[in-house]
Amino acid sequence: MNPLLSRLQPYPFERLRQLHAGITPNPAYRPISLGIGEPRHATPQLVKDALTASLGGLASYPGTLGEPKLRQTMADWLSRRYGLALDPATQILPVNGSREALFSLAQTVIDPSKPGATVVSPNPFYQIYEGAALLAGAQTWFAPSDPARNFAIDWASVPESVWAKTQLLFVCSPGNPTGAVMGLDEWKLLFDLSDRYGFVIASDECYSEIYFRDEPPLGGLQAAAQLGRADFKNLIAMTSLSKRSNVPGLRSGFVAGDAALIKPFLLYRTYHGSAMSPVVQAASIAAWSDEQHVIENRAMYREKFAKVTPMLAAVMDVALPDAGFYLWAAVPPAFGGSDTAFAAELLALYNVVVLPGSYLARDAQGSNPGAGRIRMALVAETAECVEAAGRIVQFIQSKVH
Numbered sequence: 001m002n003p004l005l006s007r008l009q010p011y012p013f014e015r016l017r018q019l020h021a022g023i024t025p026n027p028a029y030r031p032i033s034l035g036i037g038e039p040r041h042a043t044p045q046l047v048k049d050a051l052t053a054s055l056g057g058l059a060s061y062p063g064t065l066g067e068p069k070l071r072q073t074m075a076d077w078l079s080r081r082y083g084l085a086l087d088p089a090t091q092i093l094p095v096n097g098s099r100e101a102l103f104s105l106a107q108t109v110i111d112p113s114k115p116g117a118t119v120v121s122p123n124p125f126y127q128i129y130e131g132a133a134l135l136a137g138a139q140t141w142f143a144p145s146d147p148a149r150n151f152a153i154d155w156a157s158v159p160e161s162v163w164a165k166t167q168l169l170f171v172c173s174p175g176n177p178t179g180a181v182m183g184l185d186e187w188k189l190l191f192d193l194s195d196r197y198g199f200v201i202a203s204d205e206c207y208s209e210i211y212f213r214d215e216p217p218l219g220g221l222q223a224a225a226q227l228g229r230a231d232f233k234n235l236i237a238m239t240s241l242s243k244r245s246n247v248p249g250l251r252s253g254f255v256a257g258d259a260a261l262i263k264p265f266l267l268y269r270t271y272h273g274s275a276m277s278p279v280v281q282a283a284s285i286a287a288w289s290d291e292q293h294v295i296e297n298r299a300m301y302r303e304k305f306a307k308v309t310p311m312l313a314a315v316m317d318v319a320l321p322d323a324g325f326y327l328w329a330a331v332p333p334a335f336g337g338s339d340t341a342f343a344a345e346l347l348a349l350y351n352v353v354v355l356p357g358s359y360l361a362r363d364a365q366g367s368n369p370g371a372g373r374i375r376m377a378l379v380a381e382t383a384e385c386v387e388a389a390g391r392i393v394q395f396i397q398s399k400v401h
Helices: 003-007 012-020 045-053 055-059 068-082 098-109 128-135 184-197 220-226 259-272 278-288 292-313 339-350 382-400
Strands: 092-095 118-121 139-142 166-172 200-204 235-240 253-257 326-330 373-377
Touching: 003 128, 012 339, 045 055, 045 278, 055 278, 068 092, 068 220, 068 253, 068 278, 092 098, 092 259, 098 128, 098 166, 098 200, 098 235, 098 253, 098 259, 118 128, 128 139, 166 184, 184 200, 184 220, 200 220, 220 235, 220 253, 235 259, 253 259, 292 326, 292 382, 339 373, 339 382
Parallel strands: 118 139, 118 166, 166 200, 200 235
Antiparallel strands: 092 253, 235 253, 326 373
16 A cells, blocks of 8 residues: 555544534534535536536547637636636646646645655645645645734745745635635745745635625736736646536536646646546536626625624624635634534534534644634525524523623
8 A cells, every 4th residue: 555645634524523423413403514615506507508418428538638619718717807818728727626636736746756845835724735745755834824814824934944845835815714815915925935946836716706805816827927927937726616606516627827837737637537528528618608607606605694704703703704605713712712622512502513623724833723713614505504603603602601
């Protein structure tokens, strides 16, 4: 067996299952889960229609590069969304969802033969970053985050000795679980560091289309273009249809950026066997070509966050995020600051599932930045999310009073 497998830690939802073992939820309440970030709004009919109309594609092997029409559609979306002009032949590549791309990019980029090969990751973070780094033969260094600035990552505090060994940097904007969006100054710092030390930046942007301000979140490629980096040197951005179009089961997204990185990534994927099905390609073309369903989807999230956030803010430290569909809340002092105890007791008494924040982070620089917080995924319909929030309010008030 690959000895690197032993370095993997249990996935957050496996840890959550273990936490729930032996708990009997209160049967007086129907179960509501805010634990898993799985979109639950209806899949657009246009995507379903494109799938059923293209079933003949099942009779053909797909090419890893994807159909030219698909890549052109992705380029057109980047143009509309960010004002960018990318070459669909050399700077865009379809992938089977951003998770698969995040993992396989690390396998392409990392050279484990170099002493101290390092991947820098935000903390808290999406767990694939760590797993991808470890299985590529690298070590992970977790950059500290600042709770006073919505858990923005303090990149400037990363030691020079770490950057000197860094081969890959994962960033997530809008962030999971915090919802924080990176600004242009932050991107400039990272680009300067990448130029100095030569590492690749992988920008995870799968939440970019769910936002609460009038202005959409800044993307990595967009930031690069604004800073005069038209070649997107050492930058790969990743996006997905899962959250944007409510099709997590479609497993469809794309990567875009530095053509010098896309080329070896395509080579890796050719052997990796990760070509996108022709049927999924057809559905993806339909999804990327339409914005109306995205606008409607965003409006539904805005409605539920507008109702739920004030309810919870009255009893705990939580605020509307910049973007994404998570609330990242502090556990009230009455619970002793234990996110796991809060989650376990909430399930037992009120049959609501939330994810302990410590499961989404690692102990680093002397602390776990997720400890004492919980992540709530507001993915269900508005009425269900409001009901869950009401139970959480009741739960907290019962402890405080």
